[in-house]
Amino acid sequence: MSRNNCIYCGQPITERSREHVIQNAIGGMYESVDICCPQCNNYVSKYIDAPFTKIFNPIISGIDNFSKTNNKKSLQPCTGTVSYNGQMYHANIKGGKVVNCPDLSRALHCDATELPLKIESYDFNLENTAFKNGMAKIAFNYALDQGIDFNKIKHGLNVQKSGRNITNISFDYPLIPFCALNPLDLRIELETPFTPYHSLILFRQNHKLWCYIDLFNTFQFYVLMSDKMPGNNKVYNTYAQTLQKIDRSEPDLDIHRPKDILICAKDYGVEPCMDLEEFKKRVRVAIQQKSQKISLDKIITPKAEYVSYNCILDTQISTPEKILLGQHVALYFDDDDRLNTNNFRTVTLGSAPDDILSYPELINYTAKQSQTYLHEYSNAKFAVLNNFLCQNTK
Ligand SMILES: [Zn+2]
Structure with missing residues (x-):
């Protein structure tokens, strides 16, 4: 269903404009044509996106x-x-x-x-208004594009006008920094090889609508879009993308034996065929179609496998911690080892294995007790990013 009126100025949308859900300047590829008019798209760029994306230079x-x-x-x-x-x-x-x-x-x-x-x-300045506005805009755009009623979330949007001109746009939604509160998340985030990606998870829980945002696999926040979202229909959507350009040049296929065709076919995910020219054509098409958009499962599952494998071998990890880790693996993954996207980053376990707790609310509760652990986690996460950047920019 397409929207008829621009959410910022309220005027009928006569001309569609592409709005990036995650800002294009930070690599966001996901667009929606259903949010605002071209004029307001420019205002959003000026008041929200430009100051926000600077932070990530x-x-x-x-x-x-x-x-x-x-x-x-x-x-x-x-x-x-x-x-x-x-x-x-x-x-x-x-x-x-x-x-x-x-x-x-x-x-x-x-x-x-x-x-x-x-x-x-x-230096990354996350305490400023530009950061808060930029994160909120991502959550706001994602919720709208996934079909959330504008009236349910518009309380967080402030548009200042002078006559017909918009003079400022800002957002006011609570932002909760993510913090890994179980050993599986902690190890996934801090002990697996770093690869930058963006991901979004929109979910409803206890009458609250949340958007979890992870930018560059470092800037991780929950945005509380609404605390009045009753209803029974499920809200759960995820988006993920990688950030490095895919090499689309044609590879030199090393084919000497029929067996090589089978190996290449598996590598590129194409149907094997014995006609070499036809086979090369299939590989070419597969490379062109490969997208940076990826399922969250494809990112998280290998990380969790890496963690599980290393932990089984690690004699330094205590048995109770291994058990807790196993319980979280069972919470996050189904019997076929696929990520249960209903649970990942939305819930975690309490002291008993059947004690399922809201992840953002537990972070909120933990933050009220003490900020120390939260700071330690975010410092550790930034250390991983800095390590990656300082190695890459030498
Ligand atoms: Zn407009």
């Missing part, structure tokens, strides 16, 4: 083959911490290169950027 420049742009010249500068002779200094960085390090330059009376500086970490 260090990552965009740090990911090889980033799907949006590889042009390092077009990148905005950012800030971070660099080390020189074991001391840390604040620096301005652009495209993975230190462009200015005033404190060190002053101390040594020279241009510090000529020295062998090592980028140790990047």
Whole structure:
């Protein structure tokens, strides 16, 4: 069903415009044509997307083959911490290169950027309005595109107007930082090889509508869209995509024996055939069609398998922890080892195995007791990202 009126200005939509659910500047590929008019699309870019996507500049420049742009010249500068002779200094960085390090330059009376500086970490400001607005907009767009009634979530949208012109757009929905509260999630997030991806999970639980957002597999938040969502029909949707451009060049197929055709067919997911030209054509088509959009199952299942396998072998992990881990594997995965997307990131287990708790509400409760564990988790998550970026931008 398509919407007739723009959600920002309320005017009839006479011309469809593509709005990215996740901002295109940070690699978002998922578009909706059903949200706003072209004019308001521009306002959203100006007031929400531009300030928001700036926050992620260090990552965009740090990911090889980033799907949006590889042009390092077009990148905005950012800030971070660099080390020189074991001391840390604040620096301005652009495209993975230190462009200015005033404190060190002053101390040594020279241009510090000529020295062998090592980028140790990047700054990410998550406490500002731009961050909150950008995250809320993703949740808002996703909910609308998945068919949630605008009237049920419009309380969080603020549009300021001067005459017919929109002078500001902002969002006001509670944001809860995700924190891994069980050993399976903790190990999936911190102990499996880092690959940047975006994912979204929209779900209803206890009359609340939540959107879980994970950007770059680092910025993980629950957005509370509504706490008045009664009803029985299920709301549960997921979206996931990778961020690195897929190599679509044609491979050199190494085929000498009939058996090689079977091996290649399996690698590229095509039907084997003995006509070599026809077979190459099938591989070409398969490569072209491969999309960065991926099911969440395809991302999480290999990570959980990695964790399970390593934990079974690890004698350092206590038996009670192994049991708890196994119980969460059973909560998240069905009998065919497929991710049970109803449970993943929406619930976790309490002290007893049949004690199923709301994940965001348990985080809220934990945060009220103490912030320490939450900070430790987010610091550990940023350390993984920084490690990835600093290795990539050397
Ligand atoms: Zn409009």
